[in-house]
Amino acid sequence: FGKIAENTDPADLSEFTLEAGRPDTITEEKLAVAKRFGVTRVSVNPQTLNDDVLREIGRRHTVADFYHAYKIAKESGIRDINVDLIAGLPGDDFKSFSETVDRIIELAPTNLTVHTFCVKKAADVLKHHTDIYSLSGGDAAKSVAYAQLKTKFAGYKPYYMYRQKNTVGNLENVGFALEGHEGLYNVFMMEEVQSIFAIGAGAVTKLVKRPPKGGQTAEGKIERIFQPKYPYEYLRDAAALRDGDPARGIVSRREKVLAFFGKSEDDKRE
Structure with missing residues (x-):
């Protein structure tokens, strides 16, 4: 956070999200x-409020951990809280998921994101847990439909959606928000209208150049810059990637960003 504050002015940001993630990692x-x-804005992600399902999917936190983490987030004074749930998890069913949705809505987070379970083809669950997992979705479709209906009656509106490969039942992921609390990053990311600068191992920077207003012939352009995938690679190559290394054919990310927008280091100095 200190480094971010040194290079940006958080007070000038419309939104500053912390993906706090697993409840067992969140502290006051x-x-x-x-x-x-x-x-x-902070995300606290229980995925389900069923301890048996949490154990089945290998999560180390408990339902009690989530409630404790949510209380910390609520008392922190951070404006918006997002909660992530996943429909179609191994061992879960409609009754369990609908109860989870009901309990989360009772907490009234400003954001609720309902994902559908997505599994890689080589994942262990496909090889050894066919009795608890179905690519067709099982109760997932009913679970997603219930979440959509329940959030509507609770005053939430769907504001962004995306799909992934290999989701159960070929279902989507949907973000719901109370009015005025939509996650701006989610909208800009899905619409591909905003450049995203990513930091860290495996991160992907996305540069977006939109056509000028009123232009009929000019086309927009999107380019991605990939960071080294593994932390040891990222740390090893940090200096070369930062400063450029002609001997290794490496162009710094800074130079790539400037070139994309038709700028140069001289422009930056001016």
Whole structure:
């Protein structure tokens, strides 16, 4: 957070999201620091409120851990809280998922994201757990439909959607929000109208150049810059990637970004 504050002004941001993630990693100290540095939105992701399902999918947190983490997030003063759920998890069913949705809505987070379970073809669950997992979706379709109906009656509106390969039942992922609390990053990311600068191993920067207003012939352009996948590669190549290394044919990410927008280091200095 200190490095971000040195290079940007968080006070000038419309949205500053912390993907806090697993409930068992969230502490009062972490969220107090996040709030102090200007975080306006935090994600706390239980996936399900069924301890048996959590054990089945290898999650180390419990339902009690989630409620504790959510309380910390609520008391932190951070404006928006998002909760992620996943429909169609191995061992889950409609009754369990619908109860999870009901319990989450009782907490009234400003954002609720309902994903559908997505599994890689080589995943262990496909090889050894065919009795609890069905690519056709099982109860997932009913679960997603229930979430859509329940959120509507609770005052939430769907504001972004995307699909992934190999989701159960070929279902989608949908973000719901109370009015005025939509996650801006999610919208810009899905619409591909905003450049995204990514930092860290495996991160992908997405540069977006939109056609000029009123232009009939000019086309927009999108380019991605990939960071080294593994942390040891990222750390090993940090200096070369930052400064450029002609001997290794490496062009710094800074130079790539400037070139994409038709700029140069001289423009930056001016």
